[in-house]
Amino acid sequence: MTTHTGPHPTRRLILQGAVSVALIGLGNLPFAPVRAAANDKYPEEAFKLKNEADAIKALYGRTAEPSDKIKLDAPEIAENGGVVPISVATTLDKVTTISFFVAENPNALAASYKFPDGTIPAVANRLKMAKTSNVTAIVEADGKLYSATKEVKVTVGGCGG
């Protein structure tokens, strides 16, 4: 299991269920700081960093600009903080990587995916969230970095009207 390779619905459904933060650390995802798209090295340092800005810097070596061409789909309030379904699709061209950051998690970088040429740039995964946090998706496209952010609330629940 390295990347999401295609839009085939059955395969995507299975992948959606399979990929989670817990498994990311076990995977042989081929990324490395700065030259993510070109380097096969697992970005160990980036996954260890606590702070989101530090993790982005370690993974990409630069900052992203917000883009309305990224569709970040996440619930406003999580039904279960342990498995929060979050997906990204983008109309940006030449996408090489998509990464997910949960600012308030103990380690901000949650997952990073590499996209070979010709792959539809869409990925769905489930992230474990300890508490309410901004979730940021970063898309690397044509050598530039773009981002989208949404707050996902994790609540103790109860007390509905």
Place this chain on the structure above:
Amino acid sequence: MAIRRRDFLKSSAVAAASLVLPRFARGAETAGIYDIERFGNARILHLTDTHAQLNPVYFREPSVNIGIGEMAGRPPHLVGRAFLEHFGIRPDSADAYAFTSVEFEKSAGRFGKLGGFAHLKTLIDRLRGDVGEKHAMLVDGGDLWQGTGLANIMQGRDMVEVANLLGIEAMTGHWEFTYGEQALRDNLEHFKGEFLAQNVFLTEEAAFNDALAFDKASGRVFKPSTIKELGGHRVAIIGQAFPYVPIAHPKRFTPDWTFGIREEELQKHVDALRGADKVDAVILLSHNGMDVDLKLASRVTGIDVILGGHTHDAVPQPIAVKNAGGTTLVTNAGSNGKFLAVLDLALDKGRVSDIRYHLLPVYSELLKPDLGMAELIGKLRAPHVTDWSEKIATPDRLLYRRDNFAGPVDELICTALRTELDAEIALSPGFRWGVTALPGQPLTMEDVLAETAITYPETYVQEMTGAQIKDVLEDICDNLFNADPYYQQGGDMVRAGGLSYACSPTNAIGSRISELKLANGKALSAVRHYKVAGWASVNGQQGAPVWDVVGRYLRSGRMFQERLGAGVTLKGVDGNPGIAG
């Protein structure tokens, strides 16, 4: 409690709100308030959040319903005199009694109870008859099946029978889901109308396991909408269930289903109805809550009217919200059967050219109960009435629940929990249902059940640190006062017994709650452990049902002997018209 005709005459000047015209006097007959001038070619009657109250009730509207940020000072966050002034209602009128808490006790004696399904049946039949069957339909916004001991023991089946006789043609849901999938489906088998929900989907696991769904391709569990021909035009009704069912209630009731506001799916569905289905009007039958509906109306295009519920706001006039495609009107129709909304539409090809809206208080003393419905209600209640009719206490004060932070009903429940379960602190959910009892009115178990009848009533006692207690209060407070309505769940603040605190609604989560003190005035320590009692936990609990605990306490005759201290001190919201002066 004889109703005086002149009391109603005085109120008739403001009896029914219209979007366009101010209220006018409507002639000599008091029941003339239900004579609505014919308008347009389609009439939709809307009930919501009746909470299974089969018989007429007293229900005091809130005196604290604070809105912050963009929601400050606008409906539904107006109470008391600010509400009356905004909508031009006379303070001593029947409408003031129906819509606000102003002089509630005094007016309750003058104007009596509201609602009741036999009375609603009479009113609904009349309003349908006025325009003719082919021009009218009746819809229900949910929370129809829960709120009484009877509904609880029958898992909502009583209300299905009542809904069938009443002629409800479409509904959506919230508490309906808390009976679990099987009971819900069994009830829907018997329901003659349609249950609509565009925003309930199978979880991926359930879809993978081929669970039952209305539409396997989209994963929608229920039919999203229905199209009804009214006055020769096609009107689409889309259902929007409460978006946060698995968060506000135990997830075990709906393990295979996932909810949410689902704006994008809604937009696609509206577009399809307007496009392929060529409907002339799109109505959203919503259980989002009014603040959520107001935001949704600004973002989703193509909806003519949102008929709203959940937050129990009795708002006499629709609020017009502009969006990229035009204007959407947003309503909310109160609770407990107190009100019936009448939406009259002037339909043209592909569009609504004009509307009239009336939110009619259902004054039970002005309406003759329908005999067939009265008989059905009697038949449904008969097997249980005796069990629940024993008078167990007679409180010396008004008992009500609705307010953002506290109310005598919950004060009583918290005191009962603390006393019976020997706890320092009690927590009780901020539900908005539950009826009002007048001072000196004897309470029965049926009354206790009307404040507590849920499918997860188990009480608990647990140790919590002061810091954990503060976190819980902060978390729930954010459900009320998050600046973004999409992050609110509705309901009111959790009620605290044996604990007072200060609250700054305009602050951010984590910094709203301060000055926590125990009943003895001592500051709550962040690290000390406290014995906390409660009920309605989203986690499974094993204790006795809360109604038994409250019943036991009331039978002991102690009632309100222990008064609480300061309660909740509000900060930073002086002058907010969501607080009655």
